[in-house]
Amino acid sequence: MVFQRVFIAVWLIAGLVLAYIGWDYQAPFSYEPVGPRAFPLLMLGLMCASLVYLLVKPTPLSQEHDEQPMDAPTLRKILVCFLLLLAYALLFEALGFIVSSTLAGMAFARLYGGRWKGSAITSVLLSIGLYILFDRILDVPLPQGLLSGLEI
Amino acid sequence: MDTLTYLAQGFGVAMTPTNLMIALIGTLIGTVVGLLPGLGPINGVALLIPIAFALGLPPESALILLAAVYLGCEYGGRISSILLNIPGEASTLMTTLDGYPLARQGRAGVALSLSAWSSFIGALIATCGMVLFAPLLAKWAIAFGPAEYFVLMVLAIVALAGMAGDKPMKTLVAALLGLFLSTVGIDANSGVYRFTFDSIHVADGIQFVVLVLGLFSVSEILLLLEKTHHGHTVVKTTGRMLFNLNEARRVFFINLRCAVGGFVIGVLPGAGATLASALAYMTEKRIAGPSGQFGKGDIRGLAAPETAIGASCCGAMVPMLTLGVPGSGTTAVMIGALTLYNITPGPLLFQNEPQLVWGLIASLFIANVMLLVLNVPMIKVFTRILAVPNWALVPAIAIITSIGVYAIHATTFDLILMVLVGILGYILRKLDFPLSPLLLGFILGGLMEQNLRRALSISNGALDILWSSGITQAIWMLVVLMLVLPVIRIWRRRQAQRKALLADA
Numbered sequence: 042m043v044f045q046r047v048f049i050a051v052w053l054i055a056g057l058v059l060a061y062i063g064w065d066y067q068a069p070f071s072y073e074p075v076g077p078r079a080f081p082l083l084m085l086g087l088m089c090a091s092l093v094y095l096l097v098k099p100t101p102l103s104q105e106h107d108e109q110p111m112d113a114p115t116l117r118k119i120l121v122c123f124l125l126l127l128a129y130a131l132l133f134e135a136l137g138f139i140v141s142s143t144l145a146g147m148a149f150a151r152l153y154g155g156r157w158k159g160s161a162i163t164s165v166l167l168s169i170g171l172y173i174l175f176d177r178i179l180d181v182p183l184p185q186g187l188l189s190g191l192e193i
Numbered sequence: 194m195d196t197l198t199y200l201a202q203g204f205g206v207a208m209t210p211t212n213l214m215i216a217l218i219g220t221l222i223g224t225v226v227g228l229l230p231g232l233g234p235i236n237g238v239a240l241l242i243p244i245a246f247a248l249g250l251p252p253e254s255a256l257i258l259l260a261a262v263y264l265g266c267e268y269g270g271r272i273s274s275i276l277l278n279i280p281g282e283a284s285t286l287m288t289t290l291d292g293y294p295l296a297r298q299g300r301a302g303v304a305l306s307l308s309a310w311s312s313f314i315g316a317l318i319a320t321c322g323m324v325l326f327a328p329l330l331a332k333w334a335i336a337f338g339p340a341e342y343f344v345l346m347v348l349a350i351v352a353l354a355g356m357a358g359d360k361p362m363k364t365l366v367a368a369l370l371g372l373f374l375s376t377v378g379i380d381a382n383s384g385v386y387r388f389t390f391d392s393i394h395v396a397d398g399i400q401f402v403v404l405v406l407g408l409f410s411v412s413e414i415l416l417l418l419e420k421t422h423h424g425h426t427v428v429k430t431t432g433r434m435l436f437n438l439n440e441a442r443r444v445f446f447i448n449l450r451c452a453v454g455g456f457v458i459g460v461l462p463g464a465g466a467t468l469a470s471a472l473a474y475m476t477e478k479r480i481a482g483p484s485g486q487f488g489k490g491d492i493r494g495l496a497a498p499e500t501a502i503g504a505s506c507c508g509a510m511v512p513m514l515t516l517g518v519p520g521s522g523t524t525a526v527m528i529g530a531l532t533l534y535n536i537t538p539g540p541l542l543f544q545n546e547p548q549l550v551w552g553l554i555a556s557l558f559i560a561n562v563m564l565l566v567l568n569v570p571m572i573k574v575f576t577r578i579l580a581v582p583n584w585a586l587v588p589a590i591a592i593i594t595s596i597g598v599y600a601i602h603a604t605t606f607d608l609i610l611m612v613l614v615g616i617l618g619y620i621l622r623k624l625d626f627p628l629s630p631l632l633l634g635f636i637l638g639g640l641m642e643q644n645l646r647r648a649l650s651i652s653n654g655a656l657d658i659l660w661s662s663g664i665t666q667a668i669w670m671l672v673v674l675m676l677v678l679p680v681i682r683i684w685r686r687r688q689a690q691r692k693a694l695l696a697d698a
Contacts, residue, residue, distance in 0.1 A: 045624050059373075059388060068383035073646060074654030077380040077387060080642040081373060088369040091362060100360050102625050118418050123616055126411065126591065130608035133595060142595075146588035153418065155584030163585050171592055181247040181600045 045099050053092040060085040137186020142168035196328055203551025207559055212257055216560045219258045223265020228273045228575055233282045234266035234523040239405040242530045243600035252534040253549040257556040259527050267506050268564045272575050275304050276428045284466035284502050287474040291494030298490055302434035309568040311448055311496040315503030316561045318452035323511050331515040334540035339647035340658045344668045346641045349462035349518050353630045355675030363626045371634025374399055394606040401529040403598055403611045404635060408628050410594040411615020417583055434569055444496035447477055455501030459508020465521035466502045473501035507557055513538060514550055522629030525636040
């Protein structure tokens with residue numbers, strides 16, 4: 042409940058800041074009665090008004106029955122998972138698809154409770170298999186990165 | 194008779210070897226995606242858009258692929274509901290209630306085939322309904338001007354909140370966030386860059402595939418993290434694989450009833466398969482009365498939601514094709530795909546692109562037959578896929594999602610944006626904010642703004658154009674009804690609670 046209020050408050054502030062920024066959007070010259078700022082401001086206004094309502098009267102969360110309460114280890118795991126996803130996104134182009142996917146896939150598999158051997162084999166097979174499927178067969182170009190010299 | 198000619202033409206499009214192949218592949222991929230926990234029709238359809246693009250598929254083939262995946266997902270979601278007691282999608286939650294007990298009684302094969310049959314009848318009836326009503330609706334919708342369209346989209350957004358049930362306010366906020374996000378990027382009318390913060394990557398707006406995959410795939414990866422400790426045991430499918438004639442006869446009228454109901458709910462904007470299946474289950478439970486074994490493995494409780502899901506999926510395509518207003522999250526993604534092909538869905542689609550519309554409708558018939566036929570022989574393969582552990586599944590989801598996002602613009606920025614959107618989606622989900630209204634708002638936002646501005650340009654700024662015509666007034670009445678609906682529902686629930694308290698005292 043506390044977290045919900047804090048989150049909605051931050052959201053509300055972000056909405057107000059965006060509305061402040063959006064206030065200046067004016068067309069240099071215009072042929073139509075409605076300019077570029079009306080619609081986003083209208084939406085932000087309605088959103089902020091609804092958020093104020095939610096801030097005053099937050100709806101209690103319906104806890105799903107099979108969900109465990111958030112404890113410190115889970116929270117830490119989620120943070121690690123987030124950082125992993127971010128690292129994968131950052132290294133995707135630099136290291137190339139196969140290398141970055143193998144590393145990220147292994148880390149993910151470990152994080153979700155896989156053993157070293159299984160994780161390693163799965164992620165190597167996954168990244169090479171998906172590379173062949175997408176880059177070679179389906180014509181979706183993927184970055185080669187470190188392996189670009191191999192000319193495969 | 195025009196309709197039949199067009200339909201024949203549509204079958205001509207759908208029966209070409211390539212399109213048949215595409216429908217088959219689509220249904221297979223869809224079923225697998227649907228039965229995996231954490232991947233639903235929205236991700237499945239969104240992931241295939243870049244691939245359809247990369248393969249250079251013509252728009253009608255791409256749409257057939259996406260529709261086949263959509264139907265396949267709804268079929269696949271059922272398998273994990275019946276065998277694992279875990280709904281593969283939100284909509285198949287009702288299927289677990291009677292499907293899992295049936296499987297426990299050793300009638301898993303019967304449950305699977307009967308639900309496939311129910312879903313097939315539902316989809317078949319809904320597709321027939323689509324053939325009958327869609328052209329009429331399209332003809333009528335040509336009379337719609339920008340003002341009517343704008344009001345119609347207001348109705349779609351408000352209907353989301355009105356139908357959402359217990360949390361109308363959160364649904365509304367989510368939809369408004371989506372509407373706002375659609376304004377990011379260059380404004381096509383005036384050339385003003387809005388909310389881009391001088392970044393060239395969002396100059397043409399947030400890519401909707403990035404938004405979809407972030408919201409639905411990345412947040413799902415994070416949600417799966419909380420469930421690593423649980424082990425699943427798949428119920429073995431033994432005994433009879435096919436339902437018998439007697440069982441089919443017992444549920445036949447339920448199939449018909451729920452198909453019509455599901456179709457109607459599917460057509461309504463905002464209400465999707467989840468609502469349709471819940472309503473169908475509740476209604477049939479009430480009709481069966483105390484004689485029913487609902488919740489303990491009654492085949493009627495299995496047939497009702499499955500029929501409704503099948504019907505509402507096809508029904509949801511009616512507003513998408515005729516009005517250009519999506520009825521569900523998945524059809525919103527399909528509209529996004531069409532926009533990538535520079536095709537604006539709407540009433541003119543029936544005139545300008547008959548091969549696309551009728552090809553799609555015909556391929557819905559074909560895909561449904563394929564799914565029904567595939568279901569029995571492939572069930573062993575599908576159950577084996579269910580046994581894939583999370584630690585092998587998550588890397589695959591993460592990698593495929595990244596490929597899907599990278600395939601659009603080939604920039605690191607999109608990947609990072611996807612991760613950030615995913616975190617936001619995860620928090621929103623934890624706080625009970627529904628995500629498909631956000632997506633629907635995002636897709637509708639651009640259309641809504643354009644139509645509003647066009648309408649006000651016509652009237653030279655006078656606002657009364659928005660409520661001067663008969664059509665707009667009728668739609669506004671519906672909007673008011675939708676706004677009042679949740680208030681009444683909450684009031685009635687309070688009343689019931691008060692009565693219960695009084696009875697206790």
